[in-house]
Amino acid sequence: MAWSRYIAQRLTFFAYSFVFLLILNFLIPRLMPGNPVSRFVNPLMTPQAQHQILEQFGLTKPLYVQFILYLEGVFTGNFGVSFLYYPTPVSTLIAERLPWTLFLTGTATVLSALLGMFLGLIGAWKRGKSDSAMVFSSLALRSVPTFWLGLVLLIGFGVSLKIFPTSGYFSTSLLTSGGGLGAFLSSLLYHSFLPIVTLMAYLVGGNLLIMRASTLGTLREDYVMMLKAFGYDDRKILFGHVMRNASLPMVTNVGIQMGYIVSGAVLVETVFSYPGMGLLVYQAVLARDYPTLQGAFFVLTVTTLIALLLVDLLYSVLDPRVRR
Amino acid sequence: MESRSGHLIRRILVDPKGMVGAGVILAFSLLPFLRPLITKYSPEAVGVGAPNQPPSSLHPLGTTSLGQDVLSQFLTGGLVPVEVGVLTGIFTSLLVILVGIPAGYYVRIGGRLLNLVTDIFLILPALPLIILLGVYLGPSLLNQVLVLTLISWPFPARVVASQVVSLREREFIKVAKALGASDVRIMFGEVLPNVVNLIISNSILVIIFAILFQTAISFLGLGIPTQPGWGNMLYYAEQSGAIASGEWWWVVPPGLGILAVAFAFSLLFLRLEEVLGLEVR
Numbered sequence: 299m300a301w302s303r304y305i306a307q308r309l310t311f312f313a314y315s316f317v318f319l320l321i322l323n324f325l326i327p328r329l330m331p332g333n334p335v336s337r338f339v340n341p342l343m344t345p346q347a348q349h350q351i352l353e354q355f356g357l358t359k360p361l362y363v364q365f366i367l368y369l370e371g372v373f374t375g376n377f378g379v380s381f382l383y384y385p386t387p388v389s390t391l392i393a394e395r396l397p398w399t400l401f402l403t404g405t406a407t408v409l410s411a412l413l414g415m416f417l418g419l420i421g422a423w424k425r426g427k428s429d430s431a432m433v434f435s436s437l438a439l440r441s442v443p444t445f446w447l448g449l450v451l452l453i454g455f456g457v458s459l460k461i462f463p464t465s466g467y468f469s470t471s472l473l474t475s476g477g478g479l480g481a482f483l484s485s486l487l488y489h490s491f492l493p494i495v496t497l498m499a500y501l502v503g504g505n506l507l508i509m510r511a512s513t514l515g516t517l518r519e520d521y522v523m524m525l526k527a528f529g530y531d532d533r534k535i536l537f538g539h540v541m542r543n544a545s546l547p548m549v550t551n552v553g554i555q556m557g558y559i560v561s562g563a564v565l566v567e568t569v570f571s572y573p574g575m576g577l578l579v580y581q582a583v584l585a586r587d588y589p590t591l592q593g594a595f596f597v598l599t600v601t602t603l604i605a606l607l608l609v610d611l612l613y614s615v616l617d618p619r620v621r622r
Numbered sequence: 623m624e625s626r627s628g629h630l631i632r633r634i635l636v637d638p639k640g641m642v643g644a645g646v647i648l649a650f651s652l653l654p655f656l657r658p659l660i661t662k663y664s665p666e667a668v669g670v671g672a673p674n675q676p677p678s679s680l681h682p683l684g685t686t687s688l689g690q691d692v693l694s695q696f697l698t699g700g701l702v703p704v705e706v707g708v709l710t711g712i713f714t715s716l717l718v719i720l721v722g723i724p725a726g727y728y729v730r731i732g733g734r735l736l737n738l739v740t741d742i743f744l745i746l747p748a749l750p751l752i753i754l755l756g757v758y759l760g761p762s763l764l765n766q767v768l769v770l771t772l773i774s775w776p777f778p779a780r781v782v783a784s785q786v787v788s789l790r791e792r793e794f795i796k797v798a799k800a801l802g803a804s805d806v807r808i809m810f811g812e813v814l815p816n817v818v819n820l821i822i823s824n825s826i827l828v829i830i831f832a833i834l835f836q837t838a839i840s841f842l843g844l845g846i847p848t849q850p851g852w853g854n855m856l857y858y859a860e861q862s863g864a865i866a867s868g869e870w871w872w873v874v875p876p877g878l879g880i881l882a883v884a885f886a887f888s889l890l891f892l893r894l895e896e897v898l899g900l901e902v903r
Binding site for chain 2: 311314315318319326327437438440441442443444445446447449450452453454457458464556557558560561564565568569579580583584586588591592594595598599602603606
């Protein structure tokens with residue numbers, strides 16, 4: 299398949315997905331059982347106050363007008379005003395929180411891909427005891443509830459041993475003392491260490507299993523046999539030839555994981571009080587802050603779509619069959 | 623059919639993986655009913671001990687901030703996640719039959735549309751959608767199952783659809799078509815029996831997924847407040863500051879329970895793949 303055709307095909311798919319998301323996000327609050335109004339309005343309010351709130355949400359207008367206003371809001375980045383942080387606009391909250399979630403999920407994704415790749419490659423090459431131990435622990439890691447692992451690490455390393463901080467994303471004391479970029483970065487890494495490890499625990503297992511299976515397949519190829527017969531160094535065969543060819547399914551797997559990574563981030567940020575999108579969602583759930591939930595869902599899904607598109611592009615660059 | 627399924631169960635259980643998997647799941651499903659034999663405290667009873675106590679001979683897993691017995695809560699806490707998981711597995715399998723088979727069977731616009739919808743649902747991030755729907759729907763067991771089903775079906779549907787695509791080219795389907803069998807008849811009479819193993823093994827993966835997500839959304843405060851479950855235990859532990867004060871005895875057991883049940887289903891999945899001959903390795 300030609301590269302441009304591949305890209306066009308993927309772009310079309312993401313366009314469909316985006317339109318679907320737009321409609322879904324509009325319909326969810328309006329199709330739910332009972333009157334959508336009852337979710338927004340407290341019955342103890344005066345009729346005027348009730349009407350004012352409904353008007354603020356545009357819920358008094360006919361449905362098609364509501365949809366047009368909704369689209370206008372989405373494309374101008376207007377998701378309404380947060381109930382919890384009234385009167386801060388939802389878009390402001392999201393803009394503050396999103397970068398931290400991207401940092402957390404991005405780091406965890408890349409590190410777990412590299413680690414899973416390395417371990418899977420070694421396991422498939424060596425086979426034997428250490429390999430089956432790795433497969434077994436990967437399966438076990440995938441049965442561990444992410445948020446609980448976070449809670450246990452928090453109690454162990456944060457509360458009991460006091461090695462790591464228990465909340466936040468950098469020391470607020472830096473704001474007054476102004477320690478410079480280096481101090482900020484090291485504080486950020488220090489605060490993000492446990493959340494990233496927690497997120498990685500689940501991801502590494504899956505990556506390891508995929509990489510191991512694909513390496514086993516690659517090792518059976520004739521060219522590997524030939525390189526061996528020519529007396530090439532094992533390490534050179536493994537990292538010079540096998541790794542590159544066995545990595546393609548890994549890229550696909552990272553794409554499949556994307557939705558999970560977002561889910562994991564919501565849980566991990568909640569556990570570690572890490573002020574990203576996940577914690578925002580959690581606080582919005584507890585406060586029943588509907589506009590914030592709606593906006594956060596939309597932005598998180600669009601971010602996932604963009605990340606998936608990037609993975610597709612990466613795949614097309616790595617796989618010559620697509621690039622041709 | 624009776625003897626066939628009996629045979630299947632026996633073959634699953636002869637292997638240690640199948641035996642341990644089934645045993646752990648059975649144990650956690652029975653423990654809520656055997657609880658009175660193990661501890662005299664009911665899981666809901668408040669103030670049966672002093673609050674926030676570490677494990678002792680009276681309360682082997684300590685007490686909660688309301689002076690509830692943690693052991694009692696742990697023993698009963700597996701029922702809800704397993705119940706929600708298994709129901710989600712069943713609901714999802716039905717949806718997979720209704721969407722996955724036609725998606726693979728029809729080549730034209732209808733099939734392509736079903737595939738497109740499957741692919742779109744596949745990439746929506748699960749937890750944000752579950753949370754959004756959960757908040758609007760409100761807490762109930764059925765709502766949890768429905769929301770989890772909505773999130774779980776795309777992956778197995780896609781697996782089944784691609785299997786159906788290759789079945790479509792096989793002789794017996796062509797013969798059935800030539801004999802004038804209707805599409806519905808072919809899909810459910812000829813295709814379904816050939817993908818039923820795949821649907822069963824995938825339903826186990828769905829159960830694992832649903833158990834992990836059921837406890838996660840309960841932990842986020844979208845659980846059923848009145849029902850004892852491991853996710854709810856962790857929610858109340860977090861809300862009452864058990865993490866900050868390091869009350870590990872309240873936090874560790876429910877998670878180990880989830881881990882044990884999810885891993886037991888993974889073992890069962892591995893064995894089922896062997897028995898049904900679905901292994902790729």
